Amino acid sequence: MTAKGSNYLDFTLTDNDGEINAKLWDAKDIPALEFERFDFVKVRGTFVSFNDSQQFRIDRIRKVTPEDGVDINDYVPSACLSGEVMLEEIEKIIDDFSDYELKLLTRAVLDEYRDRLVYWPAAKGLHHAVRGGLLMHTLSILRLAKAVCSIYTYVNYDLLCAGAILHDITKVDEIASSQTGVPGEYTVKGNLIGHLVLGAVKVSEQGKKLGISEDTVVLLEHMLISHHGVPEFGAARMPMFTEAILLSMLDDMDAKMYESYSAVNAVEPGEFTPKQWHFDNRMLYNHGRSEDGGVELL
Amino acid sequence: MTAKGSNYLDFTLTDNDGEINAKLWDAKDIPALEFERFDFVKVRGTFVSFNDSQQFRIDRIRKVTPEDGVDINDYVPSACLSGEVMLEEIEKIIDDFSDYELKLLTRAVLDEYRDRLVYWPAAKGLHHAVRGGLLMHTLSILRLAKAVCSIYTYVNYDLLCAGAILHDITKVDEIASSQTGVPGEYTVKGNLIGHLVLGAVKVSEQGKKLGISEDTVVLLEHMLISHHGVPEFGAARMPMFTEAILLSMLDDMDAKMYESYSAVNAVEPGEFTPKQWHFDNRMLYNHGRSEDGGVELL
Amino acid sequence: MTAKGSNYLDFTLTDNDGEINAKLWDAKDIPALEFERFDFVKVRGTFVSFNDSQQFRIDRIRKVTPEDGVDINDYVPSACLSGEVMLEEIEKIIDDFSDYELKLLTRAVLDEYRDRLVYWPAAKGLHHAVRGGLLMHTLSILRLAKAVCSIYTYVNYDLLCAGAILHDITKVDEIASSQTGVPGEYTVKGNLIGHLVLGAVKVSEQGKKLGISEDTVVLLEHMLISHHGVPEFGAARMPMFTEAILLSMLDDMDAKMYESYSAVNAVEPGEFTPKQWHFDNRMLYNHGRSEDGGVELL
């Protein structure tokens, strides 16, 4: 929600159904600065028609408080599991690590971000750009990782999972958001550094603090800076060992599954989607044979 | 095994440990034409030194017969499971299809190739270029497919599996081999057409014969001609629906896992491999942390 | 022509000069379903002005019948020769083949498509996207082929011509159209398979039916799947023998000639065209020195 204007206040109100322009004409009692972008508010007013478009005239507006007893997940697009539940599953995985260094280091970095992780989105406008999307994406990769390790038994499960948990965690520093989980703009360091190198810096910093061996830190740093797979997608190195190669492929797979499903479900069975930028401008086909008949993704 | 020469016979004998030049000097009793390339033979003789290199002087040579009671898998690089066992697991999967058309069609194509599938290799010189490698690669993808479908529940499991079972099956027509499972050269139609289009032609032919609906046939044909993902790797179309996208990624993942593991295990822990053509000329790193400590792959 | 609406009928009427919105207000006597997209109709009515744009008020409308004695080629953009004349020239070429297998096979596939070939367009929006354009394009390549074979005498003329006749023939299955020859959308199998592989499947099917030798079928299949020259333009294989290389170049040449001529003639002598997508976004130059002074192409 944005507030600007002089003797009146001009808002953009958003919920699950869309957004509307709203005006508070009698703004003398409410300092504009009380509200910030992405605030979660309770509002009362009336819809009016203005110049062929609808507008909302605000009578009362205030921030939502815990006493209101409303669940923000009902008002913004959110992951299908709550952040707390997802975090618990992830922490259970860390607890089961047999590699002591990886357990210590992964836990420490996670703890730094846990408060914001609960609701942070995974992207600005691609896959998992919803409240809690970052954890949802992480969890999907961890589930894939478990299955893959049962097939390729030589893969180091702890290393793969540690990489999966940390690979996108500094997106919290890269993309602006708030407790609403609505993605905002890239931050300055998101643009200038990016979450791949920010992640490596963070792992190095915590590794030094905790006295983790350089061997372990370097492997993890490599997985973080290489997980986009190829230079043109931002990888500072291409993945150079099995777990780094796997992480990069599972990350890509989860993103592609999310996006193809979203795109395909937005058109009728028997139809093609518009050209998808993320799929080299291919159109995708809805064959109408999804197991779930194409239910809502989230 | 190759045989040429005039008044003597010149062979190249190969087993799991390497190859050696062999000569049969007293060749009057044994017509050269009795032996073909890739024959599995029993041989007796003595090693001799000739011009600084070793040679094998053959005393007796004949084709192996069932009565010999020897297992060819002990003499050539082979998949870790026997072809019959793998085929059984695959047929069990087909039996469980709930889509009747896919069950019928997949089974029919498989039946055409089953005799040779038991031992055919999956490639000339890349991943799974071993006896039974084609089924081994297929089975790995099917196992991945099962795991992935339990995570992305909307994926059409039958369609994905049908595609996986048929995606490489015409490699039997593309690459020459014999019962030894040692890969030979590409065939003329392997070079001029390739297993992607050969597969689509085969699916179309069986689909017509069995009266399968065009809808189903077209989906399967698309999965076959698109499974290499991008045009520069031979895909006639890029994958355009969820199961086609997944098949292409699982195929790539299984190939990359096989090759990275093979390459990494060929160097010492702490060392880098030579540049790997299949990994954009990257060197891969043996970090010495494989769960299995780097045992033999097969 | 599309018809929709409730108590009135809404049409888009198209002829050589452009298109107009048309309405039939008194629609109770005429069931909308009587008309389909691309129908060729006879219409009477008056032009009216409505909201700054012109509209046509339909008094009477019915499908054209043979008794009307009108030539559809006068009402839609069409090739300069009639479909029947072009087909005759092509069949004469087949009759002259000295290779019996190629004569049999080419004729059989042509016969399957001959009814629709007479008017089908060659593309949705690029070269030869006109009534009869598919035959026109085929014929131009055949004429080029004849000239080229007289210069490079070692080229197999029958093989080159067979490939030329069949290279685009499954565009009839790839792009929707009607007897008007106006190109519609890509079909589902046009999108998922494409006319290159559809052509190979068709040649294989007819080859089997007629007992043509695999050698011959494979050469022809290769020419069809390779005629776009490079993977990024959809070739499943790059052309690997002289006739396949030639076919791919002649196909490209005829398309480029059609498009450069159309683009250049749409601007004044001394001017440059807008950027042409099909020519790598180059602008083309009208030097005003065309032999025919830039007459209408069709």
Next chain:
Amino acid sequence: MTAKGSNYLDFTLTDNDGEINAKLWDAKDIPALEFERFDFVKVRGTFVSFNDSQQFRIDRIRKVTPEDGVDINDYVPSACLSGEVMLEEIEKIIDDFSDYELKLLTRAVLDEYRDRLVYWPAAKGLHHAVRGGLLMHTLSILRLAKAVCSIYTYVNYDLLCAGAILHDITKVDEIASSQTGVPGEYTVKGNLIGHLVLGAVKVSEQGKKLGISEDTVVLLEHMLISHHGVPEFGAARMPMFTEAILLSMLDDMDAKMYESYSAVNAVEPGEFTPKQWHFDNRMLYNHGRSEDGGVELL
């Protein structure tokens, strides 16, 4: 032929069948400097064996003189027509130009190069790298041009032919050779400027001298600097009008025909060639169906 050494002379003698090392032991009467690289000589002597390789011991050696009555084309790989015959056919084409400026300008540039054109090769190691190859390649393109103009009647025939005649003519300045027509190294200006820009400079220079209109000169210059089609093959501009586009395609076609025919005929029917650099590293296939059964190209 190269001559070096101190008290004896060391030659490399080459003819159509190959090359051999030759020595003149009694060299006191014959100053080495009398011979230059690529000289056409008459030699008498005997073959001797030396260190497992053959050598030729020269008894007498002198340059061939007109009185010898021998035809150099019998001793080096040469075009199938004599340079004089080809030149005559080309000049006939120029004589028939109806565009006076193009006739004047093309003739003038041709005259500058005619003496060397008679025997110059067209390349160092690709297509037409034989005696008279430059004219042979030019003539093939002109013959194609005539055929193409009869099909696309709007093409300006004079302009296309003028471009064809001049497009490679400054290869005479780009690649070193001699009257033998054996190609040598690139010259300094061949490397630093190249025959595309050298051609434009030459056309501009002659155009100024003859008072040709700038319009005509610019069109011709454009055809020369664009005839390699795309920047990565050295085109300073991509072709921007019909005749320039055609010239570039015909040039490519003639080169590809020459090279595919040479490569394919070097292997047995049913076999594939080694990877061909000039065909994106494809192997080409000898299908054994050439009209001429695969006779010698030259």
Next chain:
Amino acid sequence: MTAKGSNYLDFTLTDNDGEINAKLWDAKDIPALEFERFDFVKVRGTFVSFNDSQQFRIDRIRKVTPEDGVDINDYVPSACLSGEVMLEEIEKIIDDFSDYELKLLTRAVLDEYRDRLVYWPAAKGLHHAVRGGLLMHTLSILRLAKAVCSIYTYVNYDLLCAGAILHDITKVDEIASSQTGVPGEYTVKGNLIGHLVLGAVKVSEQGKKLGISEDTVVLLEHMLISHHGVPEFGAARMPMFTEAILLSMLDDMDAKMYESYSAVNAVEPGEFTPKQWHFDNRMLYNHGRSEDGGVELL
């Protein structure tokens, strides 16, 4: 400024602050043809509102004459130094050449263009697209060249400077403009030939006229046709000696400095620019730490 219309005259008037539509209603005394595009005019009239947009009603209009004593640089975006001053600095550099041939040749070409060089812009819409921009860009490169030669003492200063002075000089023939220095469209030969090859042709022509050695001419021609560095940016050759490599890098550096500074200064400190086409679609960052605090560039 453009003039068209029938009984009134319609102008587009431009100055440093923007452009406005202007009409001269009483046009009977002033023949439209008196004015050409880009004329520098003195105008008197009044601003009127018309259909929500502003218009200027012309009372009197005539071309500016020297007697008006006004400086055109005050009315169009111009380089920070006057053309005359920049030309003087450049000629001083030529005077100091110790290589006599380069001095003669560079001076001769410069003289051909000097009248128009004083005000010509360097581009249509990228760097230095201002009055005098061509000389400004040239001068910046010369100043960089001097600094670079003091560090890499082996560089041939005269050759580098001669290349720098001539590298873009035929942009005068490539882009239309007038004494106002406002860039117009590309000319026909600008599009068909381009300033790289036009420059080489010009150097060759003057070199012949002045009897300069071919060695020198070829080096200079190479620098001109290679200064865009890579084929996809129009270089007919990639730079092949030190001075050509340097010229290409200094040219690129000066263009990039101009454009990054312009783009960055158009946004607030702490903000990113929109995506910059010339910087591979990157956004650039204004860090607010420019030494000059971000003053106007010109």
Next chain:
Amino acid sequence: MTAKGSNYLDFTLTDNDGEINAKLWDAKDIPALEFERFDFVKVRGTFVSFNDSQQFRIDRIRKVTPEDGVDINDYVPSACLSGEVMLEEIEKIIDDFSDYELKLLTRAVLDEYRDRLVYWPAAKGLHHAVRGGLLMHTLSILRLAKAVCSIYTYVNYDLLCAGAILHDITKVDEIASSQTGVPGEYTVKGNLIGHLVLGAVKVSEQGKKLGISEDTVVLLEHMLISHHGVPEFGAARMPMFTEAILLSMLDDMDAKMYESYSAVNAVEPGEFTPKQWHFDNRMLYNHGRSEDGGVELL
């Protein structure tokens, strides 16, 4: 220098003139482990012929001590200035920074590496792969930076210089070497992380320790991870502000100048070099007009 063997010691001795195999037969008094790779030794012995190749038989060998009074720069390829002198010039530049944070941070990182910087090479096999090459390359860029800032006065000189001093400093961690300055192999973290990200991690670490503002740290980190310019050369980000763009261009310029000069001087005037990998496989031309006549670079 490498030492291996059982009852004798086998060395490879290297100096400015080349390398030779050396053997110490009577090795009982000298433990092999006393010597490490790259040790600087004093040796006495005799040359012997062995199997057609020369060998050196060692009589005495020991490490060089300061008392020997020999300068290592006389025995290995070295930069033209001593490490100490170059370091002094660089520190003088830091002292002159007016930005206090940059002065503090740059100095701190430099101090961590100063001991090894004095002799470290800049590369394994490309530019500046000599003793002291890393400082030599850094200093050249700083000198260019000074010149460039005097022309583009808005550039932040301190920021550009800080980036230049730190951009390659972690090459000390990336490439193995010793006091001899002879480059060895890439280290594990050199391969897995690379000096771009290692540099960012180091700057972040020192920035935190010294309490430098995040703004400053982020700018510097960006310059380090972007200085290779484009992703395919390892840049994790493309340069996004003026000083980052400049640093990347000056780095490239200094490398290219070093390499082109080295390559060109290795061939005779009038000759071309072999194809240069680092120059897109171009051959470079020695025009024989270097100001210094092509003296030794170092």
